[in-house]
Amino acid sequence: MFNKISIFLFSILPISLIIGNFAINLNILLLDVLALGFCYKTKNWNWIKESVFKLLIVFYIYIIANSIISFYLLDFSNYDGIIRSVTFIKFIFFAYTFKILILEEKILEKIIKYWFLIIGIIIFDIFFESFFGHNIVGYVSPDKTRIVSFFKDELVVGGLILCFGFILTTYFLNKNLKFSTKLFFNIFLFAIPIIILITGERSNFIKSFIIFSFIIFYINQKKLLFNKKKFFLLLIIAFISLNFLSEKVYVKQTEFFYRFLKIAKDDDDYIHGNNFFSKFQNIKYFAHYDVAIKIFKEHPLLGVGNKNFRHECSNDKYFDKKIKLTNLRCNTHPHQVHFELLSEHGLIGYLLFIYLIFTAIRKFIAENKIYKNVFYYSATIYLIVFLVPILPSGSFFSTFNGTLFWLIFSIANSNKSKLKKSNL
Secondary structure, three states: OHHHHHHHHHHOHHHHHHHOHHHHHHHHHHHHHHHHHHHHHHOOOHHHHOHHHHHHHHHHHHHHHHHHHHHHHOOOOOOHHHHHHHOOHHHHHHOOHHHHHOOOHHHHHHHHHHHHHHHHHHHHHHHHHHHHOOOOOOOOOOOOOOOOHHHOOOOOHHHHHHHHHHHHHHHHHOOOOOHHHHHHHHHHHHHHHHHHHHHOOHHHHHHHHHHHHHHHHHOOHHHOOOOHHHHHHHHHHHHHHHHHHOHHHHHHHHHHHHHHHOOOOOEOOEOOOOOOHHHHHHOHHHHHHHHHHHHHHHOOOOOOOOOOHHHHOOOHHHOOOOOOOHHHOOOOOOOOHHHHHHHHHHHHHHHHHHHHHHHHHHHHHHHHHHHOOHHHHHHHHHHHHHOOOOOOOOOOOOHHHHHHHHHHHHHHOOOHHHOOOOOO
């Protein structure tokens, strides 16, 4: 019974991510309850003794305490931060669901196949929308240079492909495949960065290229149909060609450089410099980063509490006439995970989180040296790349982005020794 329910709940995760927060939270809650129920039945609670779990609990206690302190000291008139901090426990248990519930290769394989079917439909939809201007159910992107797919008005489909694309491909490439199947997954591995490029999500494309590079470097040459150097060369050629062949891709990819190079004419409202730093003023995220840094300087130890960036950023003291887009500095989050942690949780929370992730990743890498499985390796690389500084990102504490991160964390954290080992 546990196996069938596990397969079902894990398999529909991509669909839950498309439907929205209620479906995601319900899915995760059911997986958490199922995992805890399985532990109760089997009396297997060894995972709570692990150092990573203990660090997760310490971080959890901190963000709750910090949210309560911020609520009273900074006089925010809402309970959003406290509620979000308390419910963060769902991700902590979620981070162990794979380890607890996926104990056999056949269970994992069924889940991966269902994921591949769903992601395959989404990829088809991305290409459909890129040609016809709307997805197969009629959704039109609010940004002509971006793909919305089944997300209706949320421009996040590239993040979904980044999360699932590489782990799906490496799972199959890790097996002994027939030539035709190997050819298909070689093409699929190559196509993932291109697909994300088509979505118009620059940051996720850069991340996908980094993950792709690490996988190609790590994977056994026998699993590839082309020389590794040729793989890189083909991807670069495809990237350049797509920029010339697709006007939407060209506009989106060159937009950043035009904004970077453009120096606005002198204006009485702004002070424009001619140095390198000043040219970032035309990038919208720069204003978010700037106010996040200012908030951190104002509250260096504890920050302003979970989900309170959106309330604090509008304070007039953060207005800076030297920043061209300072009037647009406010948003729900600063669009960069490091700035989000520093501004909302201060240096204490930031260092706690970094130590937690460093400890976990070191553990995952050490385990992978034993099992040499590119599937788990790609999951670990995703976690590292997710936390690349400077590159824009969604809110780490949001339901969508949090689920993507902790799902991959859960996969990397799963007990590899109980699954059938493959020769890489």
